[in-house]
Amino acid sequence: MEVVAELSVCTYTKATTRLHSSQLSISSTHLSYLRRRAFRPITRPRDARITCSVTSDQVQAPIAVQAEGPKTKNDCYGVFCLTYDLKAEEETKAWKKTINISVSGAAGMISNHLLFKLASGEVFGPDQPIALKLLGSERSFQALEGVAMELEDSLFPLLREVKIGINPYEVFQDAEWALLIGAKPRGPGMERAGLLDINGQIFAEQGKALNAVASPNVKVIVVGNPCNTNALICLKNAPKIPAKNFHALTRLDENRAKCQLALKAGVFYDKVSNMTIWGNHSTTQVPDFLNARINGLPVKEVIKDHKWLEEEFTEKVQKRGGVLIQKWGRSSAASTAVSIADAMKSLVTPTPKGDWFSSGVYTTGNPYGIAEDLVFSMPCRSKPCLRKFKRILQGDGDYELVKDVIFDDYLLKRINKTEAELLAEKRCVAHLTGEGVAFCDLPEDTMLPGEM
């Protein structure tokens, strides 16, 4: 057994925490220098594993574990366990404190796109190191190792740590972002109530785990379907975490709606703004063409075919996921990953003046008269904050609901329908939200976007 007595990744993380206070920036030249010099790994057997433990005031020397020994499933992975020749003066003066991101369903298709976007710096920027903690299951553990191997081979300079595990209480430890993607897909012949129950149990357990071990201000984005009600279950099981920190992903629907409006108006899609998706990530969702704008003008002034807006456009967005499954034979993965990155970026960067984005968020206290205590997609703006020292305006992960939106009878009628669906879903999972006995009276036409 070889013992490596150099600084470990744990030590390094500690050092960066301390250095964070200096708040100096890092240039790309500096970054590549760091990769070449400061983080040059010490040679040791390819598969040897290092375990390291940190007490409050002491960092223990890492111990190399024999390559052929039994693997514990929540260890750091492969190259991310290596020690580095980290000289004091090279301790970068620059890196920001690592952001911990936990991802469930990490061996699934969406994650397979998303993890590489996160590790590339696309979401948090080119000077922000991240740690990825990946949650799988007994069923997916081997695939998860494959994912971690691909992350190793990608040599991302910003990726400081990768851990894989099957216990949410370990994988969610200190999470600042939790991206909850894993969920059982609805199979043939399965009742939607059955899906709500099976997946609801996953999200109840994960809510409890987040409550116990995540950062108290963790931002949670629920992607696994039915995502609104899963997010509600999750937040109800995590009373220590602010309810407004939980999001159900409806950004994919927003992006789809923008694309269809751009296509109809004959403009590039960056000209479409103020796009709200109201309600459930299901076929009752309401893409709001009343408040949306094209080139700064109300959509209805640009697209005069209002029948198209009310009928074709609305249904196209609601059923886009299903059409895609028919073509691809599987549900959207790449565009979903893009939309998760978009949703995160929207929370950590200032929303452009006058614009907003959609997210499924907690309704209690909403200004629109929507029933309280649901997770409902609504228009949001990030809360800008001034980053100390650098004087850069950025979002801090928080948001506020947009007040200046208008309603007409058509929009209200549609919002009522999606609200009724979410209230029915909520009754159906009462046993998982601590609200008594479940009673399932789901509307007949309740469907996920991917169901046709």
Ligand SMILES: NC(=O)C1=CN([C@@H]2O[C@H](COP(=O)(O)OP(=O)(O)OC[C@H]3O[C@@H](n4cnc5c(N)ncnc54)[C@H](OP(=O)(O)O)[C@@H]3O)[C@@H](O)[C@H]2O)C=CC1
């Ligand atoms: N909100 C949105 O806009 C969208 C949401 N989705 C939803 O995202 C989720 C993930 O999609 P995708 O990555 O394509 O799916 P995959 O099937 O590729 O991966 C899903 C993962 O879920 C996990 N899972 C958890 N419980 C079960 C179970 N009981 N049976 C089977 N798998 C389970 C599996 O991982 P493990 O074994 O490690 O737990 C699996 O790797 C789905 O619920 C999908 O409907 C998809 C597109 C858009």
Ligand SMILES: O=C([O-])CC(=O)C(=O)O
């Ligand atoms: O139903 C699914 O799994 C796919 C989905 O959510 C979508 O494409 O919007």
